[in-house]
Amino acid sequence: MQKNEKLVKEITRRDEDFAKWYTEICLKAELMDYSDLKGFIIYRPYGYAIWENIVNYLDNRFKETGHENVYMPMLIPESLFNKEKEHVEGFAPECAVVTIGGKEELAERLIIRPTSEVLFCEHFRKVVTSHRDLPKKYNQWCSVLRWEKTTRPFLRGKEFLWQEGHTVHKDKEEAEKETLDMLKVYERMGSDLLAIPFVTGRKTESEKFAGAVDTYTIEALMHDKKALQSGTSHFFGDGFAKAFDIKYQDKENKPQYVFQTSWGVTTRLIGALIMVHSDDEGLVLPPFVAPIQVVIIPIMSHKPEVMKTSQKIYDKLKKSGIRVKLDDSDRTPGWKFSEYEMKGVPLRLEIGPRDIENKTCNIVLRHTKEKISLPLDKLDKEITKLFSKMHQELYDRALKNVTDNTRKVNSYQEFKEVLNSHGGYLKMSLCDNPACEKKIKEETQATARCIPFNEEVINDNCPICGQAAKYKILFAKAY
Amino acid sequence: MQKNEKLVKEITRRDEDFAKWYTEICLKAELMDYSDLKGFIIYRPYGYAIWENIVNYLDNRFKETGHENVYMPMLIPESLFNKEKEHVEGFAPECAVVTIGGKEELAERLIIRPTSEVLFCEHFRKVVTSHRDLPKKYNQWCSVLRWEKTTRPFLRGKEFLWQEGHTVHKDKEEAEKETLDMLKVYERMGSDLLAIPFVTGRKTESEKFAGAVDTYTIEALMHDKKALQSGTSHFFGDGFAKAFDIKYQDKENKPQYVFQTSWGVTTRLIGALIMVHSDDEGLVLPPFVAPIQVVIIPIMSHKPEVMKTSQKIYDKLKKSGIRVKLDDSDRTPGWKFSEYEMKGVPLRLEIGPRDIENKTCNIVLRHTKEKISLPLDKLDKEITKLFSKMHQELYDRALKNVTDNTRKVNSYQEFKEVLNSHGGYLKMSLCDNPACEKKIKEETQATARCIPFNEEVINDNCPICGQAAKYKILFAKAY
Numbered sequence: 001m002q003k004n005e006k007l008v009k010e011i012t013r014r015d016e017d018f019a020k021w022y023t024e025i026c027l028k029a030e031l032m033d034y035s036d037l038k039g040f041i042i043y044r045p046y047g048y049a050i051w052e053n054i055v056n057y058l059d060n061r062f063k064e065t066g067h068e069n070v071y072m073p074m075l076i077p078e079s080l081f082n083k084e085k086e087h088v089e090g091f092a093p094e095c096a097v098v099t100i101g102g103k104e105e106l107a108e109r110l111i112i113r114p115t116s117e118v119l120f121c122e123h124f125r126k127v128v129t130s131h132r133d134l135p136k137k138y139n140q141w142c143s144v145l146r147w148e149k150t151t152r153p154f155l156r157g158k159e160f161l162w163q164e165g166h167t168v169h170k171d172k173e174e175a176e177k178e179t180l181d182m183l184k185v186y187e188r189m190g191s192d193l194l195a196i197p198f199v200t201g202r203k204t205e206s207e208k209f210a211g212a213v214d215t216y217t218i219e220a221l222m223h224d225k226k227a228l229q230s231g232t233s234h235f236f237g238d239g240f241a242k243a244f245d246i247k248y249q250d251k252e253n254k255p256q257y258v259f260q261t262s263w264g265v266t267t268r269l270i271g272a273l274i275m276v277h278s279d280d281e282g283l284v285l286p287p288f289v290a291p292i293q294v295v296i297i298p299i300m301s302h303k304p305e306v307m308k309t310s311q312k313i314y315d316k317l318k319k320s321g322i323r324v325k326l327d328d329s330d331r332t333p334g335w336k337f338s339e340y341e342m343k344g345v346p347l348r349l350e351i352g353p354r355d356i357e358n359k360t361c362n363i364v365l366r367h368t369k370e371k372i373s374l375p376l377d378k379l380d381k382e383i384t385k386l387f388s389k390m391h392q393e394l395y396d397r398a399l400k401n402v403t404d405n406t407r408k409v410n411s412y413q414e415f416k417e418v419l420n421s422h423g424g425y426l427k428m429s430l431c432d433n434p435a436c437e438k439k440i441k442e443e444t445q446a447t448a449r450c451i452p453f454n455e456e457v458i459n460d461n462c463p464i465c466g467q468a469a470k471y472k473i474l475f476a477k478a479y
Numbered sequence: 480m481q482k483n484e485k486l487v488k489e490i491t492r493r494d495e496d497f498a499k500w501y502t503e504i505c506l507k508a509e510l511m512d513y514s515d516l517k518g519f520i521i522y523r524p525y526g527y528a529i530w531e532n533i534v535n536y537l538d539n540r541f542k543e544t545g546h547e548n549v550y551m552p553m554l555i556p557e558s559l560f561n562k563e564k565e566h567v568e569g570f571a572p573e574c575a576v577v578t579i580g581g582k583e584e585l586a587e588r589l590i591i592r593p594t595s596e597v598l599f600c601e602h603f604r605k606v607v608t609s610h611r612d613l614p615k616k617y618n619q620w621c622s623v624l625r626w627e628k629t630t631r632p633f634l635r636g637k638e639f640l641w642q643e644g645h646t647v648h649k650d651k652e653e654a655e656k657e658t659l660d661m662l663k664v665y666e667r668m669g670s671d672l673l674a675i676p677f678v679t680g681r682k683t684e685s686e687k688f689a690g691a692v693d694t695y696t697i698e699a700l701m702h703d704k705k706a707l708q709s710g711t712s713h714f715f716g717d718g719f720a721k722a723f724d725i726k727y728q729d730k731e732n733k734p735q736y737v738f739q740t741s742w743g744v745t746t747r748l749i750g751a752l753i754m755v756h757s758d759d760e761g762l763v764l765p766p767f768v769a770p771i772q773v774v775i776i777p778i779m780s781h782k783p784e785v786m787k788t789s790q791k792i793y794d795k796l797k798k799s800g801i802r803v804k805l806d807d808s809d810r811t812p813g814w815k816f817s818e819y820e821m822k823g824v825p826l827r828l829e830i831g832p833r834d835i836e837n838k839t840c841n842i843v844l845r846h847t848k849e850k851i852s853l854p855l856d857k858l859d860k861e862i863t864k865l866f867s868k869m870h871q872e873l874y875d876r877a878l879k880n881v882t883d884n885t886r887k888v889n890s891y892q893e894f895k896e897v898l899n900s901h902g903g904y905l906k907m908s909l910c911d912n913p914a915c916e917k918k919i920k921e922e923t924q925a926t927a928r929c930i931p932f933n934e935e936v937i938n939d940n941c942p943i944c945g946q947a948a949k950y951k952i953l954f955a956k957a958y
Contacts, residue, residue: 033602035552036559037589042602045547045617052548068524069531073514074553074591074622074638075575080515096554097579098591101637102626103572110516112553112577112591123512123521132808138524143553143621147581158580159553329611 009342013280018224025274026153029283029343039151039158043267046343047154049291050270051161055141057193057289058163058265061185067137067165072119074142075110080118084243087117090210094146096158112145117211117262120166121244128168128258131250135174137167154271155228155479162266168246168258172237175259176214179235182263183216186231194269195286195394196220196276197402198230199425199474201450206434209262213237219449219474221402222275225423227449227476230272233263271479276398277367283344284367286394287387293323294383295340299333299352309356313349313379320380341366346390347383367394406474412440412463415475419446425476427455429469431462437473439464446475488821492759497703504753505632508762508822518630518637522746525822526633528770529749530640534620536672536768537642537744540664546616546644551598553621554589559597563722566596569689573625575637591624596690596741599645600723607647607737610729614653616646633750634707634958641745647725647737651716654738655693658714661742662695665710673748674765674873675699675755676881677709678904678953680929685913688741692716698928698953700881701754704902706928706955709751712742750958755877756846762823763846765873766866772802773862774819778812778831788835792828792858799859820845825869826862846873885953891919891942894954898925904955906934908948910941916952918943925954 011024026032031047043051059069075098082088091114098110113119124136143161151157165182169175183200190196198218208215212234220230240246241257250256277284287293294317298310310326317324325345327336333350340348350362360373363383367390374382405424409415415428426446430436441447451471462469490503505511510526522530538548554577561567570593577589592598599617607615622640630636644661648654662679669675677697687694691713699709719725720736729735756763766772773796777789789805796803804824806815812829819827829841839852842862846869853861884903888894894907905925909915920926930950941948 033605035598036601037552037554037556040552040554042552042598043550045549048548048550051550069527070524071522071527071530071622071640073516073519073521074624075516075519077516092582094581095579096577096581096589098575099578100574100576100588102574102628109579110575119514119521122515126512143550145553149581161550 009282009338011280011282011342014223014278022271022274023153025278025283025342031270031283032153039148041153041157043161046291047270050273050285050289051267053289053291054189054193054265054269055163057189058185059141061189062139062163062165065137065181065185067139067167070138070140071142072113072116072123072140074113076113076116076118078109078111080122081111083118084121084211084240087211087240091115091146094148096145096147113142114144114146115262115264116140116142116144116164117166117240118244120262121240121246121260124168124258125244125246128246128248131170131248134248134258135167135169135178137165137178139163139165152271152479154267154274160266160268162264165261165263167261168241169260170248170250170256170258172259175237175261176235179214179216179233179261179263182261183218183233186218186233186263186265189265190218190220190230191395193286193289194273195391195398196230196272197395197399199402199450199452201452201474203232203450204434204437204448204471204473205432206437207448209234211236211239213239217450219476220272220276221398221405221425221476222272222479223278223401224275225405225476227425227478228268228272228275229449229478230269231263231265234261236260236262276401277394278344282342284394285344285346286391287346288391290344290346291323292325292340292343292345293387294325294347294349295336295345296324296326296349296351297333297336297340298326298328299350299355301328303353305356306351306353309376310351313351313361313376316380317383320384322380322383347386365390410463415440415446415463416444419444419477423477425449425474427452427472427474428463429460429472431465431467432470433462433465433467436462436464440475446477449474449476449478488761488817490759490761490821493702493757501750501753502632504757504762504821510749510762511632518627520632520636522640525770526749529752529764529768530746532768532770533668533672533744533748534642536668537664538620540668541618541642541644544616544660544664546618546646549617549619550621551592551595551602551619553592555592555595555597557588557590559601560590562597562600563690563719566690566719570594570625573627575624575626592621593623593625594741594743595619595621595623595643596645596719597723599741600719600725600739603647603737604723604725607725607727610649610727613727613737614646614648614657616644616657618642618644631750631958633746633753639745639747641743644740644742646740647720648739649727649729649735649737651738654716654740655714658693658695658712658740658742661740662697662712665697665712665742665744668744669697669699669709670874672765672768673752674870674877675709675751676874676878678881678929678931680931680953682711682929683913683916683927683950683952684911685916686927688713690715690718692718696929698955699751699755700877700884700904700955701751701958702757702880703754704884704955706904706957707747707751707754708928708957709748710742710744713740715739715741755880756873757823761821763873764823764825765870766825767870769823769825770802771804771819771822771824772866773804773826773828774815774824775803775805775828775830776812776815776819777805777807778829778834780807782832784835785830785832788855789830792830792840792855795859796862799863801859801862826865844869889942894919894925894942895923898923898954898956902956904928904953906931906951906953907942908939908951910944910946911949912941912944912946915941915943919954925956927952928955928957929953
């Protein structure tokens with residue numbers, strides 16, 4: 001063992017102090033570091049690699065469904081930003097503003113994009129003239145700035161990485177379909193990649209995006225029973241089209257306004273991965289999104305046959321497309337076990353002299369700590385099978401957390417009692433008066449996460465005002 | 480043919496007005512559009528897709544050679560930015576400055592990154608403590624801002640996309656090797672992907688990066704015989720390490736300063752592709768970097784067997800990994816021919832009823848306009864072979880432009896004469912007094928592009944001051 005080196009990285013227990021546990025994982029799994037500038041984080045290689053896997057997954061889905069990537073300027077002239085009224089009201093309070101360029105005071109203030117709707121609209125106005133130019137389905141990968149007051153790594157920051165999809169369509173139906181199609185892409189990312197079961201639905205009037213007709217959302221439930229909005233898809237109708245004068249000539253040569261959508265997910269998904277799956281030993285990552293899927297740890301690595309076999313296994317796994325790391329450093333096996341547990345590497349493969357004799361190796365599954373022995377000759381196939389099994393188990397565990405912590409309530413009294421005693425999701429019907437929703441938020445800190453799809457109204461009357469209930473709403477305290 | 484639709488997109492001839500020709504290709508090949516904000520461009524899907532191919536190529540090379548991606552904040556506190564003297568002097572005049580955040584005047588002015596050396600240094604200071612933490616080889620993909628006064632699409636903009644590599648090493652030798660290794664990666668990108676033969680060498684003292692000990696460069700020669708700096712790799716020595724106090728404990732537990740490098744290429748490479756390969760019909764793209772490598776154009780597309788065969792060819796080519804597009808729109812073949820010529824698609828594949836009868840199709844090579852007939856059953860293999868041939872021909876053509884336009888000169892008089900009559904690269908020896916280089920620049924607008932590797936001094940004395948010559952320098956007028 002090395003001098004000055006702690007054997008294991010320790011963190012606060014999850015059930016003792018969830019917030020502290022979360023921050024310690026962010027730092028000790030080396031996902032990020034704080035920068036000198038408050039509210040801005042550094043995405044370290046391991047954290048950024050998780051984002052790259054999300055990017056690759058989504059970018060493929062976007063392209064398969066006919067979307068193209070573009071890049072718009074980072075800065076938005078204030079006059080352009082102010083064109084759509086609701087939109088500017090939503091974002092103006094949290095803008096970062098450039099006032100100096102090349103040592104000179106600028107004639108017009110420039111806003112660092114908090115989102116790029118207005119830039120896309122301005123561009124669409126120029127390039128869309130005929131029905132033959134439609135639809136245009138664009139996406140942009142970039143970072144955006146929002147001057148948030150309280151920030152937390154990945155969950156809320158002054159700068160974050162994201163993708164923003166922006167599309168224009170010939171009519172309402174096509175745009176509405178696109179909005180829901182992209183929500184489905186996000187939902188499938190949860191089941192296929194992140195092992196997170198998202199609840200999907202529509203946002204209430206008070207919670208929707210500034211300038212949208214409808215906002216749809218994917219909501220995830222964290223281990224502490226708080227919800228996290230994990231992605232949104234917006235139907236804009238022709239509101240932006242009218243504000244920005246985006247028109248096309250239809251087949252009868254009549255001018256028509258376009259209908260638009262936008263949709264996005266952010267590096268917040270890394271926060272969701274941490275808070276849904278991880279445990280007291282650190283990060284737990286589902287195999288398909290993990291930057292390192294298997295770490296090989298040689299036992300008695302000074303013996304040449306151990307290193308030779310380790311290298312052989314490495315080559316074989318790498319060749320079959322597995323993201324594998326061989327840690328042949330001079331650290332002790334104990335240090336390495338702790339390190340890769342903290343980093344949430346799904347499979348640890350231990351190989352020592354006796355294993356080589358038996359033509360087997362030991363595998364430890366990160367999510368259950370289960371230890372199994374596998375024959376060396378079928379390793380790649382067995383490991384690929386294990387990934388699917390682990391992914392499913394993590395998904396099921398997260399789904400159980402959702403079902404165990406979703407409760408229907410019939411009165412405001414019951415709402416408050418259940419919220420205090422259990423937390424989690426609360427389903428309650430409500431009228432469509434924003435004042436009732438606001439009262440709940442102010443009195444309980446629980447917010448309307450969404451109006452879930454295909455659910456019936458439970459109670460006939462709004463438990464707040466007594467008027468007729470309109471929707472069943474999923475409430476929760478949220479990040 | 481459609482109403483109100485010009486049959487062909489026309490552009491200014493290349494030899495008539497090179498600058499105008501360049502801009503028209505940028506716009507008419509739909510690579511970019513101007514934004515409302517002067518000096519900022521919109522990367523349209525087709526232009527951005529070229530950048531994506533460059534990104535994919537380089538990202539793989541970086542990862543193969545042990546580099547990891549990270550993401551640093553977009554904003555730099557002014558006090559941090561001012562830490563390294565030469566560096567700040569080099570960049571301060573072209574900074575964009577944020578002074579307002581969340582409606583409030585900020586206590587400290589924040590600079591939008593023109594490059595991220597200081598952020599990386601600050602991070603390295605924290606994470607590098609032992610020799611076991613070294614080397615750290617990081618890369619970042621992002622956009623940066625430099626408040627340039629005169630701008631041109633892709634070549635010089637207030638914002639551009641790039642990658643910036645930043646590495647720390649235990650000693651001078653390792654860092655110098657990294658600097659030159661990455662230069663070789665860039666050079667190989669020229670020969671493997673862009674079909675551009677780069678001249679490589681070291682920058683003179685006056686032309687090197689602000690804060691670097693040595694700057695190495697890849698220089699390309701455009702069709703108008705002007706040079707374009709296309710990428711740089713910097714050896715920093717321990718200058719930044721001393722300014723930022725980046726130290727590690729060596730194996731004997733003694734504190735040592737690290738040695739650093741940085742290296743980058745930008746979307747300027749798209750400009751290089753245009754100005755090296757393209758012609759009077761528009762863009763010409765080498766096949767390996769082209770977003771669309773083959774476009775299939777059905778002739779008499781109302782006939783079902785034509786569309787059926789077109790679709791079959793499309794499926795076959797796509798399956799074998801070729802980036803193929805089938806244009807089955809209701810535009811005329813003539814419109815399509817012109818459109819994809821303008822967009823520089825390497826191969827046009829025409830398929831009509833008679834071709835189907837003969838079990839062949841017509842292929843037109845974009846770079847030579849050569850027309851050949853290929854049997855339908857071996858299309859994928861033949862096309863893959865054609866790509867290699869076309870790539871080589873484009874590279875050779877560009878190399879001929881370099882060799883035909885590189886001249887040795889022995890006196891300043893000859894320098895001026897050759898520069899005026901021929902342009903291109905001029906090789907001349909010079910002393911190491913920056914005043915002589917400056918005089919040449921001021922009087923002729925030609926700048927020292929680099930000190931090429933492995934070249935002997937030609938003339939014994941500096942043609943400007945008469946002192947002993949030190950280097951052979953490659954001069955050119957440049958973008």
